[in-house]
Amino acid sequence: MKFDQWTRRALLMLAALAVTLSGCTTYVTTQVTAFSDWSGSDATRTYAFSRTAQQQNSIEQSTYEGLVANELATYAFRQTPVDRARYLVALTYGSRTDQMTVAQPVYYDYNPWPGPFWRPYGPWGPLGPFPPTYVNQTYAVFTHSLGIRITERATGKEVYNVTARNAGDEPSLVRAMPYLVRSALADFPLSNGAVRTVKLPVDRHGGVASNEVPVAPAAPAGASAPAAAKSPQ
Incomplete structure (x- = not known):
């Protein structure tokens, strides 16, 4: 029957949509902006954290x-006492909540009885296609951000300033922070004025998965070995 064909097609579409949505929730996408005047070497990458008055004695800060x-x-930085550190690293972070309104289509069930409120089943009724009714749905959107600022301790000169920001349905800054940190410092140091998007997979425990960088396939026999990873600048 024609109705059965449309039903099968609708079920296939719903199944495909479910797969798509489930895939979208396995990654965290973060926007990163960096400003850089970096010229540090491996031998001078000693640092200590600096705190504002509000961050002193904070367990969250620690x-x-x-x-x-x-x-x-992972970039050859070594944490030392403040008086022996070349750099000071300061953190800023926070969250905000916004409301987003989206128009959602609503389809009415098929009613075989005639009347003024009759609507066909779904968008494909027995009398041809009919547009759906749209209802506004409001959702909470949580935006989390992290700023990392590196300055020279002796001069106060800013040498690196990076901001990472992501948004979604995760209300907890604590759970978002591993992704913000990993994204903010990915490929350190970025060039001055760099703007990029970092996409990290989520493991089954809700943390950053350990295999976010795909492993390159093995080179065929006789091929030259891949180049070694670039050493920190």
Whole structure:
């Protein structure tokens, strides 16, 4: 029957939509902007964290500093006491909540009885296509941000300033912070005025997956070995 054909098509479309939506929720996309005057070498990458008065004695601050320290260590940074550090690293972070209104299509079930409120089933009724009714739905959107500012301790000169920001349905800054840190410091140091989008996969425990960089396929026999990773600048 024609109705059965349309039903099968609708079910296939819904299944495809479900797969698409489930795929979209496995990544966190972060916008990153960097300003750089970086000229540091491996030998001089010693640093200490600096705090504002409000950040002193803050457990939350210490938690985020630990995440940043772990990431900086991958770029040959060494945390030292303040009087022996060449650089000071300052963090700023926060969240805000916005409302987003989206028009959603609504389809009425098929009613075989005649009357003024009759509508066909879905967009494909027995009398041809009919437009849906749209209803406005309001959703909360949470925007989280992290700023990392690196200055020379002796002169106060700013040498690196990067901001990472992402938005979605995650209300917790704590859960968003690993993605913000990883994205902000990805490929350090970025060029001055760099603007980029970083996409990190989510593991099943809600953290940053360890395989966010795809592994290149093995080179065929006799081929030259891939170039080594670039050393920190």
